[in-house]
Amino acid sequence: MASLSTAAVTARRGGRFVPAPWADDDPRRRELELLLPAEHLSRRIDAAVDRLDLRPLLQTYAGTGTAALAPALLLKAVLYQTQQGHTRPADWHRAARESGPVRWLLRGCLPSRSCWYSFRDRLGPLLGHCNAQVLALAVDAGLTTACRGCLDGTTIAANASRHRLVNAPTLDKRLAELTAATAADAAVPPPEPAAAVPGAAAAPAWMAKTPAGRRRQHGRLRQARQRLHELQGRNRAKRASKRKPAEKIVVSLSDPESVAGRDKEKVFRPLYNVQVVDDVDSPLVLAYEVFAQPNDAGLLPAMLTRLRELTGRLPRALLADTAYAGGADLAAAARQGVTVYAPLPADAGDKAKQLPKSRFCWLELEQTYACPQGHRLRYEGTSRAKRSGTEAVQLARYRCPPTHCAACPLRSRCTPGSCAGRTISRGQDEAHIEALRQRMSTPEAQQLYRQRSQTVELVNADWKEYRGLRRFSGRGLARARCQVGLAVLAHNLLTVAARQTAVTCRKATPLPAAANSDPIGP
Numbered sequence: 295m296a297s298l299s300t301a302a303v304t305a306r307r308g309g310r311f312v313p314a315p316w317a318d319d320d321p322r323r324r325e326l327e328l329l330l331p332a333e334h335l336s337r338r339i340d341a342a343v344d345r346l347d348l349r350p351l352l353q354t355y356a357g358t359g360t361a362a363l364a365p366a367l368l369l370k371a372v373l374y375q376t377q378q379g380h381t382r383p384a385d386w387h388r389a390a391r392e393s394g395p396v397r398w399l400l401r402g403c404l405p406s407r408s409c410w411y412s413f414r415d416r417l418g419p420l421l422g423h424c425n426a427q428v429l430a431l432a433v434d435a436g437l438t439t440a441c442r443g444c445l446d447g448t449t450i451a452a453n454a455s456r457h458r459l460v461n462a463p464t465l466d467k468r469l470a471e472l473t474a475a476t477a478a479d480a481a482v483p484p485p486e487p488a489a490a491v492p493g494a495a496a497a498p499a500w501m502a503k504t505p506a507g508r509r510r511q512h513g514r515l516r517q518a519r520q521r522l523h524e525l526q527g528r529n530r531a532k533r534a535s536k537r538k539p540a541e542k543i544v545v546s547l548s549d550p551e552s553v554a555g556r557d558k559e560k561v562f563r564p565l566y567n568v569q570v571v572d573d574v575d576s577p578l579v580l581a582y583e584v585f586a587q588p589n590d591a592g593l594l595p596a597m598l599t600r601l602r603e604l605t606g607r608l609p610r611a612l613l614a615d616t617a618y619a620g621g622a623d624l625a626a627a628a629r630q631g632v633t634v635y636a637p638l639p640a641d642a643g644d645k646a647k648q649l650p651k652s653r654f655c656w657l658e659l660e661q662t663y664a665c666p667q668g669h670r671l672r673y674e675g676t677s678r679a680k681r682s683g684t685e686a687v688q689l690a691r692y693r694c695p696p697t698h699c700a701a702c703p704l705r706s707r708c709t710p711g712s713c714a715g716r717t718i719s720r721g722q723d724e725a726h727i728e729a730l731r732q733r734m735s736t737p738e739a740q741q742l743y744r745q746r747s748q749t750v751e752l753v754n755a756d757w758k759e760y761r762g763l764r765r766f767s768g769r770g771l772a773r774a775r776c777q778v779g780l781a782v783l784a785h786n787l788l789t790v791a792a793r794q795t796a797v798t799c800r801k802a803t804p805l806p807a808a809a810n811s812d813p814i815g816p
């Protein structure tokens with residue numbers, strides 16, 4: 295809630311929003327404005343947000359009760375703070391009182407602390423709409439065709455302690471203790487002041503000290519248990535070699551929606567996986583999403599859906615790393631007309647235990663493999679097998695007749711220790727993997743792929759280094775999404791504004807085709 299002025303009281307009767315206390319020519323605003331250089335970040339954000347259609351955001355205000363502060367002003371301040379690497383509503387609250395540029399953007403509004411928190415939660419679900427608008431503006435202005443993208447993922451620490459990860463036995467024990475404590479709270483009216491647990495001396499250190507705190511804690515633990523059941527179910531669905539022992543499946547008590555995994559610094563902690571598709575031909579971010587999954591496998595189809603939502607189209611080429619080069623991902627991309635460029639895992643060479651599968655040639659007409667000695671393998675049957683995730687794939691098995699292998703000079707390297715003949719498995723999407731291998735062997739693909747390191751990895755590094763995205767400031771998947779969405783919105787808005795300014799200044803000069811240096815300084 296805002297601190298109310300006369301304008302606010304007036305607005306209660308007439309409108310949903312409080313008019314900004316300072317007009318353009320207000321001396322207090324003019325005084326702050328004189329200190330801002332012409333190209334100051336706050337000026338660029340002020341102008342850029344004015345171009346957005348914020349009607350969906352305005353419609354989330356019911357218009358009952360106290361008039362709200364103008365959402366456009368709050369959004370400008372939030373984007374300015376996000377671009378400065380200040381991601382917490384508590385930081386925004388402080389800046390609204392202490393920072394000249396933020397006060398200038400807010401035009402004299404003084405939102406309360408809780409106003410910033412509720413504004414963040416209100417804004418979160420609408421950031422996709424705002425980002426889609428900015429990308430549409432960029433496409434209309436000819437700044438990008440969004441036809442070549444780079445996909446990459448990075449893990450960002452959740453706002454939760456790595457020391458508060460618990461497994462099922464610990465969680466069940468705590469829940470039982472907490473259930474007993476809350477039952478005792480309900481039975482015995484708490485003394486004045488309400489503080490002590492019945493038998494407080496024996497209460498464990500982790501337990502909240504007040505009945506209200508214990509009730510809230512009980513709710514969080516039940517949520518954690520539900521999430522743990524989900525994680526255990528997913529673990530059980532994996533193939534045996536990838537399955538963890540049940541006691542190793544843990545959940546965060548601070549942020550149950552996060553997932554425990556090892557981050558880039560090899561620290562095991564609660565985290566989220568942020569996926570970004572960056573434009574190859576401009577510094578724009580074309581799509582983003584946050585997942586509660588520790589690795590990138592199987593995320594490519596979801597990112598294609600997200601690309602379609604945000605840009606209204608799919609890229610013709612998508613540059614990705616090895617983690618996205620699974621058969622199912624490649625098949626999903628091919629079905630939607632997207633060509634993936636990604637390196638396949640390298641053969642182990644001479645260190646391999648046996649000759650790699652890539653030495654066997656698939657004969658499309660004969661529907662079988664030819665081995666390095668030219669012998670045809672025989673189809674033996676098809677089975678279903680689980681891969682690294684929970685999904686199952688169909689595998690056809692082919693075997694070289696043992697009579698050939700027994701007399702073969704390559705036998706010691708091809709099928710050591712077996713006299714039953716070498717076998718090769720072929721997955722249902724193997725053709726897409728072979729097509730990718732073929733594609734990546736061309737000089738054009740190699741040249742295109744080199745642009746990947748100049749795009750998406752720079753965005754990830756910039757976010758972590760300058761935008762405070764090493765650790766999320768809010769808890770839960772929705773707030774993590776909101777934080778990433780804000781970073782993308784600030785980045786894209788400023789990029790579009792800078793490019794349009796450059797085009798206006800150099801009307802006759804075409805834009806460089808693949809310039810990727812970010813014109814926006816910190």
Ligand code: SF4
Nearest residue numbers: 665694699702708716
């Ligand atoms: S060992 Fe068998 S499968 Fe391998 S190259 Fe020799 S004949 Fe072919």
